Amino acid sequence: MERAVVQITLFGLLLALGTTLPNKDDWDIYSFHINSTVNSRYATTVITSRVANRMDVSKEIEFHVRIPKNAFISKFKMLIDGQEYDGVVKAKEQAKQQYAQAVSRGQSAGLVSSVGRTLEEFKTSVTVAAHKKVTFELTYEELLKRRLGKYELQIHAQPMQPVKDFKVDVYINENAGINFIEVKGGLSTNAMANAITKTHVDKQAWVYFYPTEDQQKTCDSCGDQGMNGDLVIVYDVNRDTSLGDIKRSAGYFVHHFAPSNLPRIPKNVVFIIDQSGSMHGRKITQTRIALIHILNDLAEDDHFGLITFDSDIFHWKRELVQANKENLNSAKTFARGITDRGATDINRAVLEGARMLNAHPREGSASILILLTDGDPTTGETNLERIHSNVRRVIADKFPLYCLGFGFDVNFEFLEKMSLQNNGVARRIYEDSDADLQLTGFYEEVATPLLTDVTMIYIGANNLTQTNFSLYYNGSEIVVAGQITDNEIETFTPQVIAVSTSKRVVFSETNTTVDSTGTMSDSHIQRVWAYLTVKQLLEKELQLSGPEKENVKNEALRLSLKYSFVTPLTSMVVTKPQGENTDVLHKPKEGERQTSGLPFGQPIGRLTPWTSLSGKGFSPASGSIPGPPVTRGQGFYTASGLLPGPPVAGGGMGTGYAIVPTYKPTIAATDGGMGTQDLIVATYEPTIAATDAPLYHRFLLKTVNQSLPLCFDVSGDVGLKLLHHPNREMSVNGELDSVAHGGFKRIVIHVKPDQHIEVDTAGITVRDGQRVTSHTGQDLLTIGSVTVIRRNKEIDVAAEDSRMVILVQEKDGEEFLWPVLRQRPSDTSVTGILALKPAVYEEVQQGK
Secondary structure: OEEEEEEEOOOOOEEOOOOOOOOOOOEEEEEEEEEEEEEOOEEEEEEEEEEEEOOOOOEEEEEEEEEEOOOEEEEEEEEEOOEEEEOEEEEHHHHHHHHHHHHHOOOOOEEOEEEOOOEEEEEEEEEEOOOOEEEEEEEEEEEOOOEOOEEEEEEEEOOOOOOOEEEEEEEEEOOOOEEEEEEEOHHHOHHHHHHEEEEEEOOEEEEEEOOOOOHHHHOOOEEOOEEOEEEEEEEEEOOOOOOOEEEEEOOEEEEEEOOOOOOOOOEEEEEEEEOOHHHOOHHHHHHHHHHHHHHHHOOOOOEEEEEEEOOOEEEOOOOOEEOOHHHHHHHHHHHHOOOOOOOOOHHHHHHHHHHHHHOOOOOOOEEEEEEEEOOOOOOOOOOHHHHHHHHHHHHOOOOOEEEEEEOOOOOHHHHHHHHHOOOOOEEEEOOOOOHHHHHHHHHHHHOOEEEEEEEEEEEOEEOOOOOEEEEEEOOOOEEEEEEEHHHOHHHOEEEEEEEEOOEEEEEOOOOOOEEEOOHHHHHHHHHHHHHHHHHHHHHHHHHOOHHHHHHHHHHHHHHHHHOOOOOOOEEEEEOOOOOOOOEEEEOOOEOEOOOOOOOOOOOOOOOOOOOOOOOOOOOOOOOOOOOOOOOOOOOOOOEOOOOOOOEEEOOOOOOOEOOOEOOOOOOEEEEOOOOEEEEOEOOOOOOOOOOOOOOEEEEEEOEOOOOOOEEEEEEOOOEEEEEEEHHHOEEEEEEEOOOOOOOEEEEEEEEEOOEEEEEEOOEEEEEEOOEEEEEOOOOOEEEOOEEEEEEOOEEEEEEOOEEEEEEEEEEOOEEEEEEEEEEOOOOOOOEOHHHOOOEOEEEEEEEO
C-alpha cells in the first residue's frame, strides 16, 4: 500500500492535503450532446448529459459544465425515473429565502457557478438510485460580439470521462450570408481534426464534432478523465457600406450595423500607465513590451501622448505630438525606462490625460483615452465618487475613456463605472504569460476608428436599446434592437447618421431589405431585444444612484424574470427530488474568479468565502487557496463559507483569504469595493468540545508550485508582528481577540518612535507625539510617509512601495479585523507574518 510523505522546508507547519475525483466505475456518462443554434449572431446552446448509476447502491451523480461568461442561463432541468425537475428563475432575494428554508431543514446548499477567464462554471448533483439513470439539460443564450472582424462561438467540453456517444452539433444561419467559417481551439488540432466535419452553403453552415472514445483519451488536452478543452467556431458575415442587416418579427427588430470600405479616421490617443510599486515584476515588464508594440502600430497621421504615474505624474512630452519615426523612437526609449515605485494617484493622472486631449483638438480626428492600472487610488484624491465626478466633468462626453484593470487587486467596478460614464468600456487584463498580448489585443480593437458621433434613428419604433455611439471601429459592430410600433412594418424606417473624417454621412438606402421572418422565429428576435436590454440596463444601473438607480434595477429584474434569464439580479433554484439538497445558481459578476488548478470552483469576490464539502476531503476552492481537510474527529476545523478567514501568510501581491471554522449558517453580503455580492453557503456543524478545545486562530502559508497551502495555528489572544520594515522604522503589529475563531481586535502601525496609528473596529486613532486624534469617517489621513483611508468595511494603508488593506468583518454581532498585504515591499529585509515567503515542499510516494 502506498502512502504520501510530505517533505517541507518550513519546520512545525501542518500540511492540509486531500482531493477527490469522480470514480468512473461508480457512474457512466453514456451520452453527452452539445447542440448550438446561431441565428443572426444570437446563439442558443443546449447541453444534454445522460448518466447511469452502475452500482448496486444509490450514488450522487454530478453535472458539471462551463459556459461563456457573456451568456445567460435560461433553462435547466433533470429527468429522473420519468419525473421532470425544472429549475425556476426567481428574484435573488426570493431565492435566498428558499435557500434559508432549506438550510433550516438541515440540508446543505451552495453557489454552483464560478468564473474563469472567459467561462463560468455550472455544477450540481443529484442522488440516483442503484441501476437508474438521470438526464441533465442546460440551456444558455448569448449574443455573439464581433471583435477584430469576426464572431467566436466558444464551446467547452469537459464531460469528466470518455463518452461513447459524444456529439457537438453547431448550426449557423445568417441572413446577410456567411463570408467565411473556421474551427479553432484545443479540440480542433492533431488527433481531433478528423473528428470535425464542416459544411458551408451561402447563408448556412454546419459543424459536427464526433470524437471516438479513443480520440477523447489521446488528444493534447485529453486523458483518462476524457476531454478538457474548447472548440471555437470563428466566422463573419458579408459586409457592404449599406445600412446593414435588419431582421424583424412579431413587433420586434434587431439591426446589425458594421459598414466596411470606409476611410480610417486619424486618432489622438493618450496612454496613462500605472507605474506604482504594485506593478513590480512581470506586470511592469509586460506593460513595457505591449506599449512598445502599440507604439509601432501607430499610423503617421496619428497624434499621441504618454503619461506614467504613481504618486506623481511623469510626462514623455506635455503635449500630443505626431507619430513620426523620430517621436516614436523617443517614446519607445521612454517606455523602456518605466520602473515601478510609489503610490497610486489615479485621479490626477486621468485628469492630466484628459487635459492633453482637450488641448489638442483636430478636425476630422477621433480622440481616445486609455488607462492601465492594477490598483485602487491610494494617494491624492481617493474618494471614488469624487474621482468619477472629476473625470466626467473634464471629459464632458468629448471622447471615450477605456480602463484596463491589471490583475485581481484592482477595484474593477470602480474602473467599469468610470469607463461607462465616459462612453468607454473596462477590460480585465489577467496576470499571465500572455498579458502583453492581451494589452495589444485590446488596442487593436480600438486602433482604427471609422465613424464618430454615430446616431441610430428608427421611425415607427420604441423601447430601443442604446442608439448613440461615440465611435465605430473597424472590425466591430453596432447592434440595436427595439419594438416596432403597432407592428406596422410599412412605417418602420431605419436610418444612421454619423461623421466620417470631417464629413457627415447618412446610411438610409432605399433598397435595404428588412427581413420579415415567419412565426417560427417570432420569439427569437424578441429574446435578442430582451437580452440586449437587460445587459444595457445592468450597465446603466452601475452608473446611477438613488431612485433612478432603483427604477433601472427593477426594470432589469422584471425582464430577467419574464425571459427566465439568470442575471446578477436573479437566481435559479434547482429543484430536486424530495429530501435532496437545494442548489441556488447565481450569475457571478466580473471580479469574481475561479481558483486555478482545481476541478471545481465557486465564485469569489475581493472578500473570499471558503466552502466545506462534507465527505469530499477538502474545500474545493471558493478562495484563491484551498482550505484544510474536512475530517470529523481529528481536530481539523471545517471551513465555513460566510466570512473571509485569517490572512494568508506569505501572500505578497494578490494575497488571498483563508478559512474560518464552521458556525451556524446564515446569509451574508460582503462589499469588497466592487459592489455588494451575495454569498450563500451552508455547511454541517461538527461537534467540538467547547470546554476542552484551546483557542486557536488559523493561518495559511502560500506554497511554491503547489495548489495546496500549509496551515498553522496560533493559540490564545496574543500579539503578533505582522510586518516590520527595519530600513524605514515602520512596523505593523496585531492583537488577536479572545473569541474562538475570531480575528484581530486591534492593529497598530508604528511609523516612528513617536508616531503611530491604531486601528480597531470603532475607528482610527492617530498619535503624533503628544497629540491624539480620533477619526471615523472617510477622510484621507497622512502621518509621515503613511496614508490611511477608510472605505466602508475596508481600511486602506499605503506606505511608499507597500500597501495593506484591513478588512472589518462581523460574526454573531461582533466585529473584528483581518489584515491583507496587497503590495509587498520590494525590500527583502522586511519580516513578519504577512511577509513570509511561500514555502517549498514536495510530495513523494513511499512504500508502507
